[in-house]
Amino acid sequence: MSDYLNELKLPNRILLGPGPSNVHPRVLQAMLSPMLGHLDPDFWPVLDQVRDMLCLVLGTTHNWTLPLPATGTAGMEAAFCNVVEPGDRVVIVVNGFFGGRMVEIASRCGADVQRIDVPWGQPVLPEIVAQALSAQSQVKAVGVVHAETSTGVLSPLQEIAQVVHHHDALLIVDAVTSLGGVELCMDEWDIDICYGASQKCLGAPPGLAPISLGPRAVEVLTQRKSPVQSLYLDMATLEDYWSESRRYHHTAPILMLYAFREALRLIMEEGLRQRWQRHAQTAAGLRAGLQALELELFAAPGYRLDPLTTIVVPENIDAAQVQRQLYHEYNIEIGGGLGDLQGKIWRIGLMGDSCKASNVLLVLSALEHILARQGYAEAHGAGVAAAQQILAVS
Amino acid sequence: MSDYLNELKLPNRILLGPGPSNVHPRVLQAMLSPMLGHLDPDFWPVLDQVRDMLCLVLGTTHNWTLPLPATGTAGMEAAFCNVVEPGDRVVIVVNGFFGGRMVEIASRCGADVQRIDVPWGQPVLPEIVAQALSAQSQVKAVGVVHAETSTGVLSPLQEIAQVVHHHDALLIVDAVTSLGGVELCMDEWDIDICYGASQKCLGAPPGLAPISLGPRAVEVLTQRKSPVQSLYLDMATLEDYWSESRRYHHTAPILMLYAFREALRLIMEEGLRQRWQRHAQTAAGLRAGLQALELELFAAPGYRLDPLTTIVVPENIDAAQVQRQLYHEYNIEIGGGLGDLQGKIWRIGLMGDSCKASNVLLVLSALEHILARQGYAEAHGAGVAAAQQILAVS
Numbered sequence: 001m002s003d004y005l006n007e008l009k010l011p012n013r014i015l016l017g018p019g020p021s022n023v024h025p026r027v028l029q030a031m032l033s034p035m036l037g038h039l040d041p042d043f044w045p046v047l048d049q050v051r052d053m054l055c056l057v058l059g060t061t062h063n064w065t066l067p068l069p070a071t072g073t074a075g076m077e078a079a080f081c082n083v084v085e086p087g088d089r090v091v092i093v094v095n096g097f098f099g100g101r102m103v104e105i106a107s108r109c110g111a112d113v114q115r116i117d118v119p120w121g122q123p124v125l126p127e128i129v130a131q132a133l134s135a136q137s138q139v140k141a142v143g144v145v146h147a148e149t150s151t152g153v154l155s156p157l158q159e160i161a162q163v164v165h166h167h168d169a170l171l172i173v174d175a176v177t178s179l180g181g182v183e184l185c186m187d188e189w190d191i192d193i194c195y196g197a198s199q200k201c202l203g204a205p206p207g208l209a210p211i212s213l214g215p216r217a218v219e220v221l222t223q224r225k226s227p228v229q230s231l232y233l234d235m236a237t238l239e240d241y242w243s244e245s246r247r248y249h250h251t252a253p254i255l256m257l258y259a260f261r262e263a264l265r266l267i268m269e270e271g272l273r274q275r276w277q278r279h280a281q282t283a284a285g286l287r288a289g290l291q292a293l294e295l296e297l298f299a300a301p302g303y304r305l306d307p308l309t310t311i312v313v314p315e316n317i318d319a320a321q322v323q324r325q326l327y328h329e330y331n332i333e334i335g336g337g338l339g340d341l342q343g344k345i346w347r348i349g350l351m352g353d354s355c356k357a358s359n360v361l362l363v364l365s366a367l368e369h370i371l372a373r374q375g376y377a378e379a380h381g382a383g384v385a386a387a388q389q390i391l392a393v394s
Numbered sequence: 395m396s397d398y399l400n401e402l403k404l405p406n407r408i409l410l411g412p413g414p415s416n417v418h419p420r421v422l423q424a425m426l427s428p429m430l431g432h433l434d435p436d437f438w439p440v441l442d443q444v445r446d447m448l449c450l451v452l453g454t455t456h457n458w459t460l461p462l463p464a465t466g467t468a469g470m471e472a473a474f475c476n477v478v479e480p481g482d483r484v485v486i487v488v489n490g491f492f493g494g495r496m497v498e499i500a501s502r503c504g505a506d507v508q509r510i511d512v513p514w515g516q517p518v519l520p521e522i523v524a525q526a527l528s529a530q531s532q533v534k535a536v537g538v539v540h541a542e543t544s545t546g547v548l549s550p551l552q553e554i555a556q557v558v559h560h561h562d563a564l565l566i567v568d569a570v571t572s573l574g575g576v577e578l579c580m581d582e583w584d585i586d587i588c589y590g591a592s593q594k595c596l597g598a599p600p601g602l603a604p605i606s607l608g609p610r611a612v613e614v615l616t617q618r619k620s621p622v623q624s625l626y627l628d629m630a631t632l633e634d635y636w637s638e639s640r641r642y643h644h645t646a647p648i649l650m651l652y653a654f655r656e657a658l659r660l661i662m663e664e665g666l667r668q669r670w671q672r673h674a675q676t677a678a679g680l681r682a683g684l685q686a687l688e689l690e691l692f693a694a695p696g697y698r699l700d701p702l703t704t705i706v707v708p709e710n711i712d713a714a715q716v717q718r719q720l721y722h723e724y725n726i727e728i729g730g731g732l733g734d735l736q737g738k739i740w741r742i743g744l745m746g747d748s749c750k751a752s753n754v755l756l757v758l759s760a761l762e763h764i765l766a767r768q769g770y771a772e773a774h775g776a777g778v779a780a781a782q783q784i785l786a787v788s
Binding site: 003004005008010011012013015017019020022023028030031032033034035036037038039040041042043045046048049050052053069070071072073074077101104105107108109197199205206207227228229230231232248249250251252253254255256258259261262264265268327333335338 | 398429642
């Protein structure tokens with residue numbers, strides 16, 4: 001009870017879980033900038049600059065683009081509650097925990113949800129979406145998770161968007177674990193609503209959920225019959241604050257926006273395509289190392305997500321014990337399985353500032369030694385050697 | 395467009411508006427502590443300590459007490475959407491902008507809202523609540539704003555709570571501008587739901603909304619027939635993360651929680667009653683100074699809020715111009731009027747770390763000189779002198 005009397009003493013973790021990722025020192029430094037009020041004209045350029053850079057990262061020129069003052073789950077909630085009215089039919093293809101959460105959230109918006117299940121570890125393919133839409137009439141929206149954080153699977157969005165629009169529905173995309181780390185072009189791919197989170201490949205602290213609505217979504221929103229059930233997440237009222245009218249809606253999380261601006265600046269400096277390439281190459285090094293250790297990857301070949309790699313826990317290995325040892329002996333965080341996958345997979349994230357060759361070598365070396373102690377195989381450095389083959393190129 | 399290429403260059407404001415307030419350097423420093431994952435066992439003590447201290451600040455021993463990962467408006471939304479089901483009758487007494495927002499939010503939850511209007515600047519009195527409840531049957535909840543941020547009025551909660559419970563309804567209280575700055579004792583006063591915001595008298599950055607549910611509210615929540623319309627703000631699922639089960643609900647805004655913990659520690663060090671007393675005395679100094687300048691206070695006598703003082707803009711004075719001059723010449727932010735009061739009142743906040751004698755003297759001196767230039771009265775330092783009479787005692 002009296003522990004709060006002490007200063008915080010926390011270990012200096014290397015964050016290789018499903019997020020948050022480590023944050024660049026410049027991002028932390030930005031939070032020490034002078035606090036301004038949310039209606040101070042000197043603060044408004046910060047909003048404009050964040051919006052401009054966020055549009056570039058999302059690949060969109062549309063105005064209704066802003067970071068929600070809340071975390072990624074609020075992004076999902078905003079995506080559905082702004083365009084879905086009670087009774088609207090919504091198709092959600094579920095290939096992991098976050099697809100399941102889409103079903104939950106759309107249902108709480110009063111949607112008539114048609115849930116299509118795909119085995120966890122498999123992608124959402126355009127054929128599955130086409131089949132689902134052919135079996136339904138008057139579908140208002142289709143929800144798809146671009147990068148399933150629970151399974152490490154990437155689904156082919158561009159082809160899915162074509163199918164969805166062929167059936168005159170809106171495409172709602174969860175890009176929480178892809179935005180800033182793998183290719184995603186909202187306008188070119190014709191995505192109607194896309195949301196993400198600040199703390200993964202974007203390299204900012206957790207607390208903001210970027211979201212963007214394309215023209216079809218804005219039209220649906222403006223023609224609603226019932227009000228959006230959440231005032232806090234009502235995009236029209238949020239837009240009133242983010243646009244030139246600067247009408248008060250909420251007290252913006254000022255310091256988080258300073259941090260987010262700096263994280264976006266770092267992306268601009270690196271270049272978006274170079275950043276995707278860095279995530280691809282670093283993940284390739286990790287996968288090569290894991291395969292050299294004869295560890296099985298969980299995600300389907302061809303659909304493996306670069307920012308997050310999933311590994312099947314070998315037989316007779318205590319998954320949680322390995323994670324604890326990584327914490328205590330190496331100060332490394334990796335993720336465990338969510339839902340049915342608890343104890344069955346590990347999740348290694350290489351996102352944002354955490355995505356670098358040195359972290360790959362460290363986690364492979366640590367994992368090899370901890371597994372050896374649990375009797376998996378002797379540690380000879382095979383994982384590190386295989387990873388070096390790929391990473392040395394960079 | 396290319397402004398984001400530059401580092402942030404922001405003025406060093408003295409924040410005397412309706413929030414955010416200035417933040418103690420230790421609060422900023424805390425945000426530089428090592429980032430941990432939201433499921434890291436080494437992070438959990440932070441959650442426990444925040445909860446323990448928040449309970450002390452709210453004057454409650456009840457468990458369902460936590461800071462929502464969003465701003466104050468989300469606190470209001472959570473308060474209503476967790477206990478109100480479609481069709482439930484809710485009485486809201488509106489004496490300002492935020493009472494009006496309660497009506498809006500409760501309506502979006504599907505409530506049958508009975509709105510009682512009180513002139514802006516006047517308090518919500520127990521008699522008004524009693525009259526409203528006698529005219530209605532089966533009222534599920536009553537919403538009251540403790541400290542109306544739009545008018546600077548404090549309403550007598552304890553007496554209102556008795557009336558509300560006499561009619562078997564729940565009392566929902568907005569304590570956004572009172573929590574940490576004026577007396578508030580959730581258990582002793584028998585408040586069922588109370589929410590606030592991090593960035594005012596609590597002295598943390600904006601981004602979190604503390605909320606607490608008492609036993610009646612928890613019982614109503616657990617006996618609901620329909621799910622809470624927001625998963626993000628569903629207190630039962632949030633509680634699953636904040637309690638020992640530590641079940642994943644959202645990625646906690648780690649750095650904001652470090653900052654909030656440090657702000658709460660500063661309150662513990664100062665003492666809650668001492669802090670209320672500091673806000674009372676500093677505000678008394680400001681009011682004395684304003685009255686010496688013959689400026690009219692907007693809030694009804696006897697119900698004036700210490701953390702936020704409202705002033706009637708004198709005739710022939712351009713309210714916005716005065717605010718701009720305070721920004722540009724003195725680096726001071728004060729607030730203008732919201733809604734119908736735009737251009738008609740100013741709002742001077744003395745909250746958290748911004749609440750100190752030196753700020754009172756500075757803003758009185760600045761205001762006197764700016765008003766003199768607009769022809770209001772010659773500046774002779776009368777405001778500062780009157781304030782000193784009171785502030786010198788401290």
